[in-house]
Amino acid sequence: MAKQVKSKQRVADHGEVFTAEREVKAMCDLVADECLRIDSRFLEPACGDGNFLAEILSRKLDVVIKKYKRNPVDYEKNALLALGSIYGVELLFDNVLACRERLFKLWDKAYTKAVKKIDRKDAVRESAQYILEKNIICGNALSLHQVDEAGQDTPEPIIFSQWAFVTGPMMKREDYTFEELLTRNEPVPKPPEATQMTLDLLAPQEEDDDDGEGTLIRVYPPIQYWRIKEYG
Template structure:
């Protein structure tokens, strides 16, 4: 376990005594977050490895994973800005959180967005930043992980995002309850059934681009052209194909 510096030693782990009493809210120190993520470093640096934090607070664990993931994507796709950005967005798409308190939900989304923007050098109104906001609105849910419900009593749903290559993403929504039941079915007689019999999405969405994601919730559609610098060079073809599934 690595030593932590003086600044981290003095970080506040509680917002108020009242919140500790009412919600049991105590934040994990950054040094411990890093040590825990070190245990799953291979998954943390894979764009398509999914992480769910069922009591995400302000996003300490998710931020640490995203920072490592963006660093990995920067090195892996240094020859292709186009694939670098899409792989980085996929890395964000595969991070999920559930949090009961609304201020923590807002802070978690903001923290992840700040890391994503900094990693890609984006302005606040950049199309990619707006696409990231759409993703975070779907992936960071206000609700109760134990009851598997949102604060207004609806079943929690999560979006499964997949990168299809060539700048296109697929989204399917699944009920959190079904996801947990499926994980319990592994290694049992349920293995004899096809996945579709046990694991059906509650809805599927049309294939979408970053422009489509950025335009969600807006009145207008935004589409960004692909420039010559976005095209993949031969030196990066194998890495690009492996990440995009082509």
Template structure:
């Protein structure tokens, strides 16, 4: 029998109820939604992702479409399957559910990738799997959709993975990652391409431990460096390559 609750306590405390797989499939088969599930670049945000029932099903549909339309060879499938994966986002309040969601998303991607590797008589590439892991880990957030905050107390941050050379004949896709807070997405704020919400402090001036014997010495702390993500092949996004703005 399919499980729809984990415990009565979780239902009472968090209102946690899982949607049966049959209902998930029926909801995603509604006209309009069905077409979006088969659209390579259509994005989805699941505000209460749970263990990923909806996201995994959407990913399955998208990867099936990729296998039919962008599968001249394994390299093309790898690139376009990662792009399809990058369009799916989720927020989940409960940490254990968020972790399971990430694992379920990765499990579905790996299963479909392995099938195409066998079809093309190729080999599984570590950089493709590492990039899939990076995309999933950044697109699934453990936090509260209503407050728009992560469980850490920081604003929820998502990454846009914008393809720069998306054409039907392109096999090797380049993307540029740009970070947005959920608040910025709500307010339709457009960030500079490649913008990172992280910053790296410059090295402070070295302090001579004997300087206090001579005169008062102040340590000068330089401004934090603003960084941007540089365009990279989508199969290499796991490297998180950046440069100073």
């Protein structure tokens, strides 16, 4: 059983107590249908080393293998789509690194088992790691800013990338600030209070919607999904 506390000092300094596996599973069961949607987006605003995100990803990957085990290319695409739907913000840098590593190992274990006859596997793995670098952010979910390795706010806002397939193997990336996502439907920004939430707010607005909220920071041109690290 995983420890819920790393040290008394971390509890005192940061209130860090990890949710137990039983409670994680029970809470995910409350949104079980969303966990089984490959492209349903989840954000954990205090993700720790990924207890909730790992459980959600595991459930999504179970769906991917059931639906696409006979087609390696479709499996690759949907496995990346599932990974790209998982988002986390964490104040402590060591937890960010641990969360990224944990999610990648979970994803890679399933990928290695499912895909055996495609030559570009290393490139796809690099794409998976790139997505995690963009989706699991070292930041302060209350101030909505990124933090440095000491946990102090920086001037940089938290930015999330939305990943979507457009045609065939072509994947598109769109960047939004966390603040814009929160204020899209509210006149005053509010810090996240839920432990976990779906991020349907990431859906792009219609072009004729000029209310000034939810504006894209940047839209990247589509690129083959095994080359997305070239976005830089």
